[in-house]
Amino acid sequence: MAKTTWTAAGIACLTVAALVGAAGCRDHMPHSATWPAGGDVVPSHPEPPEGGYYTNWDPYAVTLEVMPVKDVNPVRTQHVVVATVKDREGEPLPNRRVEWVVAEGSVGDIVEVDESGWRASRGWKQTNKYAVSHTNNGAHVLDRGNDDPADDIHLTRGQTWIVVTSPVEGTTHLIAYAPGIYDWNKHKVFAEKHWYDVKWEWPPAATNRIGTSHQFVTKVTKYSDGTPLVGYQVTYAIVDGPAAKLAPGGKQTAEVTTDANGLAAVTLTQDKPAEGTNTIKIDVVRPGNDKCCIPPVHIATGHTRKTWLGPRIGIAKDAPATAVVGETFRYDIAVTNPGRVSAEKVVVTDALPDGIAYVSSTPEATVKGRNLSWSLGSLAAGGRKAIAVTVKGTKTGTFKNCADVKAADGLSARDCAETRLTQARLALEKTGPEQVLICLPIPYKIVVRNTGDAAATNVKISDKLPEGLTWKGEKQVSADVGTLAAGEAKQLDFVARASKTGTYVNKATATADGGLTAQASAKTVVKQPVLVITKSGPKKRFKGLPVTYEITVTNKGDAAAQDTVLTDTLPTNATFVKAGEGGTHAGGKVTWPLGDLAVGASRKVSVTLRADRIGTLHNRVSATAVCASADAEASTVVSGIPAILLECVDQADPIEVGHNETYTITVTNQGSAEGTNVVITCTLPAEQTFVSADGPTKDSVKGKVVTFAALKSLAPKARATYRVVAKGNKAGDVRFKVSLNSDQMTSPATETESTHIYE
Numbered sequence: 001m002a003k004t005t006w007t008a009a010g011i012a013c014l015t016v017a018a019l020v021g022a023a024g025c026r027d028h029m030p031h032s033a034t035w036p037a038g039g040d041v042v043p044s045h046p047e048p049p050e051g052g053y054y055t056n057w058d059p060y061a062v063t064l065e066v067m068p069v070k071d072v073n074p075v076r077t078q079h080v081v082v083a084t085v086k087d088r089e090g091e092p093l094p095n096r097r098v099e100w101v102v103a104e105g106s107v108g109d110i111v112e113v114d115e116s117g118w119r120a121s122r123g124w125k126q127t128n129k130y131a132v133s134h135t136n137n138g139a140h141v142l143d144r145g146n147d148d149p150a151d152d153i154h155l156t157r158g159q160t161w162i163v164v165t166s167p168v169e170g171t172t173h174l175i176a177y178a179p180g181i182y183d184w185n186k187h188k189v190f191a192e193k194h195w196y197d198v199k200w201e202w203p204p205a206a207t208n209r210i211g212t213s214h215q216f217v218t219k220v221t222k223y224s225d226g227t228p229l230v231g232y233q234v235t236y237a238i239v240d241g242p243a244a245k246l247a248p249g250g251k252q253t254a255e256v257t258t259d260a261n262g263l264a265a266v267t268l269t270q271d272k273p274a275e276g277t278n279t280i281k282i283d284v285v286r287p288g289n290d291k292c293c294i295p296p297v298h299i300a301t302g303h304t305r306k307t308w309l310g311p312r313i314g315i316a317k318d319a320p321a322t323a324v325v326g327e328t329f330r331y332d333i334a335v336t337n338p339g340r341v342s343a344e345k346v347v348v349t350d351a352l353p354d355g356i357a358y359v360s361s362t363p364e365a366t367v368k369g370r371n372l373s374w375s376l377g378s379l380a381a382g383g384r385k386a387i388a389v390t391v392k393g394t395k396t397g398t399f400k401n402c403a404d405v406k407a408a409d410g411l412s413a414r415d416c417a418e419t420r421l422t423q424a425r426l427a428l429e430k431t432g433p434e435q436v437l438i439c440l441p442i443p444y445k446i447v448v449r450n451t452g453d454a455a456a457t458n459v460k461i462s463d464k465l466p467e468g469l470t471w472k473g474e475k476q477v478s479a480d481v482g483t484l485a486a487g488e489a490k491q492l493d494f495v496a497r498a499s500k501t502g503t504y505v506n507k508a509t510a511t512a513d514g515g516l517t518a519q520a521s522a523k524t525v526v527k528q529p530v531l532v533i534t535k536s537g538p539k540k541r542f543k544g545l546p547v548t549y550e551i552t553v554t555n556k557g558d559a560a561a562q563d564t565v566l567t568d569t570l571p572t573n574a575t576f577v578k579a580g581e582g583g584t585h586a587g588g589k590v591t592w593p594l595g596d597l598a599v600g601a602s603r604k605v606s607v608t609l610r611a612d613r614i615g616t617l618h619n620r621v622s623a624t625a626v627c628a629s630a631d632a633e634a635s636t637v638v639s640g641i642p643a644i645l646l647e648c649v650d651q652a653d654p655i656e657v658g659h660n661e662t663y664t665i666t667v668t669n670q671g672s673a674e675g676t677n678v679v680i681t682c683t684l685p686a687e688q689t690f691v692s693a694d695g696p697t698k699d700s701v702k703g704k705v706v707t708f709a710a711l712k713s714l715a716p717k718a719r720a721t722y723r724v725v726a727k728g729n730k731a732g733d734v735r736f737k738v739s740l741n742s743d744q745m746t747s748p749a750t751e752t753e754s755t756h757i758y759e
Contacts, residue, residue, distance in 0.1 A: 046179035058180035074223035092158020107170030112163040199223040210310035211273035228262030241278030243271035312339035319417035393421040422453025422486035428518035439627035450484035463508040527559030531630040543672035561597040561625035573613040611638040640673030654756035665722040685734035688726040695722035728757035
C-alpha cells in the first residue's frame with residue numbers, strides 16, 4: 001500500500017477546506033501532507049482517510065478538461081495529452097492530482113509523465129499503463145528537445161501532462177481521473193488516440209505569376225519504413241481567393257488517389273489572371289476494405305497556399321506649363337512597373353497635336369507623321385524607364401498632349417500634359433499716398449506685369465526721385481526683376497523721405513529684352529502741422545490755496561494735427577484738484593486727448609492745483625500730434641501763514657491740599673510758515689503757589705504770573721512744550737490760565753485748565 005504521512009499543518013488545511021472551503025487553501029494540495037518534503041518521490045493516496053473520504057474535501061475543483069480528446073498520429077511518434085482542473089469560475093487550479101490510466105486492451109504506453117517540482121509528492125509513472133501527476137503552479141513550455149518552436153507545447157498554470165506512444169497501429173483508450181472532484185460525472189475524461197503507420201507530407205505554399213498553373217503534390221508513406229502507400233484518397237478544396245479550379249475535374253474540389261510512389265497531385269489554374277491568394281484544404285483518408293469490413297479512416301487535414309502575383313504598368317508625362325513660340329522645350333515620360341513580376345511587350349505611343357513639332361528624343365522614337373512610338377520590351381518588377389522628347393511650338397494656344405503605354409496581360413495606362421505657348425508684354429503701375437506729413441515715410445509701390453503670352457526676360461525697374469525726396473540717402477531706386485513668366489507680376493516696394501513740404505511728381509520706368517518698356521508716375525503733396533501753446537495763471541498764491549492755469553493750443557501749420565494730446569506735468573510741490581474739458585489725472589500728469597486739430601483751430605483747457613509748499617510752482621505743459629509738438633510753462637510764487645495752537649493739561653487732577661499739580665503746556669505750529677518770538681505767560685489762581693517751571697526758554701516769576709522768554713522761531717508742524725508746577729494751598733475748584741503771543745498774532749490766545757483741590 002502507498003505510504004501516507006500526515007502533519008498538523010496538513011490536517012489543519014484539510015479540515016478548513018473540507019468544512020468551510022477556506023480561500024487560503026485554494027492553491028494548495030487539499031489533503032496530502034507529503035508535498036512539502038523534498039527528496040525521492042513518495043507515492044500517496046489520492047483521497048483523505050476515514051472522516052474526509054466521504055466528504056467534498058476539495059470544494060474548489062469542479063471540472064476536468066483533457067485535450068485533445070480525439071486525435072490521429074503516425075505510429076512511433078509521441079503524443080502529448082494535457083489535463084486542466086478548474087474551479088466554478090473556470091479558473092485553473094494548481095496542485096491538483098490527476099491519475100492517467102491506459103485501458104486494458106488498448107495499444108500504446110505512457111512513456112513520460114509530468115514530474116515537475118521538487119516535492120516528494122510530485123508526479124510519477126507507476127507502470128506504462130498508470131501514472132500520477134499534479135497540475136502546475138506556473139506556466140511551462142515543452143520544447144520536445146529540438147530547435148523547432150512550431151511543435152512546442154505551451155502549458156498554463158493549473159495544467160499537467162503525459163506523453164503516450166505506440167509502435168503499432170491501433171487505438172489508445174486513455175482515462176484521465178481527478179480524485180479531488182466530488183461529482184462522479186465530472187471527475188473522469190475518456191480520450192482516444194488513433195495510431196496509424198502513415199506519414200504525410202503537405203505540398204509547400206507557392207508564389208507564381210498570374211495566369212500560370214501550379215501543381216500541388218501530397219506524399220503519403222509508411223511512417224515505419226517510408227514505403228509508399230498506394231490508393232489513399234486525397235481531397236483538395238479551394239477555400240478562398242481569386243476564382244480558380246482544380247484539375248482533374250475542373251471544379252473547386254478534386255479527389256485523387258496516391259499512385260505507386262505514394263503521390264497524389266492536382267493542378268490549380270485561374271479562371272482569369274488576377275492577383276490574390278488561394279487557400280487549399282487537403283484531407284487524407286485511408287481506404288476501407290469492404291471484403292473484410294474495414295471502413296475508410298480519416299487520417300489528417302492540412303492546408304497550403306498559392307499566391308498569384310501580376311505585373312502593373314504606369315505612365316507619367318511632364319511638360320512645361322508654358323513655352324514661347326519658336327523656342328524648343330521638352331516633354332518627360334516615365335514608364336513604371338509597381339508590380340512584383342516583370343511586365344512584357346511594353347510599348348509607348350505619343351500623338352503630337354497640331355502646333356507642336358517633333359525635334360528629337362532619347363531613346364530615339366519611331367516617327368510616323370505626328371505619331372511617336374517606343375518599344376521598350378520587358379520592364380522588371382519595380383522598374384522604371386524614362387523617355388525625353390524635345391519639341392518646338394509653332395503657334396500660340398493651349399495644347400494637350402497624351403502618352404499611352406500598353407503591355408502583355410491587357411495592361412495599359414495614359415497620362416496627359418498641357419502646354420500653353422505665349423508672348424510677352426510689359427505693363428507698369430506706380431502708386432503712393434496723395435498726401436503725407438513731412439515726418440512720415442512715403443511708401444511707394446511699383447508693380448511690373450507681363451500681360452503677354454510669353455516670358456519677359458532681363459526685366460529692370462528704375463525710378464529717379466525729384467529734388468527734396470531721397471531713398472536711403474540715394475536719389476534713385478533700381479531693381480533687377482529677372483524673368484517674368486506670362487501673366488506674372490512682381491512688386492517693388494520702397495520708402496522715400498521728404499526734406500521739405502511741397503508737391504512731388506516722380507516717374508518710374510520698366511525695361512526688358514526685345515525693346516520692351518513701360519512707364520508710370522505718382523504725385524504726392526507733403527504738408528506739416530505746427531502747434532503753438534499759451535499758458536497763463538496767477539503770479540502769487542498762499543500755501544494751501546487753489547491755483548488755476550488756462551492753456552490754449554493752436555495749429556498754425558498747413559495740415560491737420562492728427563491725434564493731438566495735451567499733457568500738463570504737475571509740479572511736485574502741488575496737488576491736483578481738478579481739470580476741465582475732459583482732462584484725466586494719473587501719475588502726476590493731466591492729459592487731454594484732443595483728437596485731430598484742423599488747420600488754424602484752437603482748443604482751450606484748464607487745470608486747478610493746490611499749493612502744498614512754500615516756494616515757486618513751475619507748471620509745464622506739452623502738446624504732441626503726428627509730426628508736431630510744442631510746450632509752455634507758467635510759474636506761481638507760493639507763500640506760507642503760521643497757525644499756532646495752544647494746549648494746557650493738568651497731570652494729577654484732583655489733588656489734596658498741600659500737594660503739587662503739574663501743568664503741561666504744548667504749543668504747535670499748524671500753519672505753513674514759521675512763527676517767531678513766541679511768548680508763553682501763565683497766571684496761577686489764589687489757591688496755588690508757584691513751585692517750579694521748565695521749557696525751551698528761561699522762565700521768570702512775578703507774584704502769581706510765570707513768564708517764559710520769547711521762543712525765537714517755531715517751524716511749521718513743530719512743537720514746543722512747557723511745564724509749570726504749583727502747590728495747592730486751599731481747597732476749591734481753581735482755574736490755571738495760559739496766554740500765547742507771537743509776531744504774527746494781533747491778539748494773544750488764552751487757555752485755562754481747571755483743577756479740583758480737596759482737604
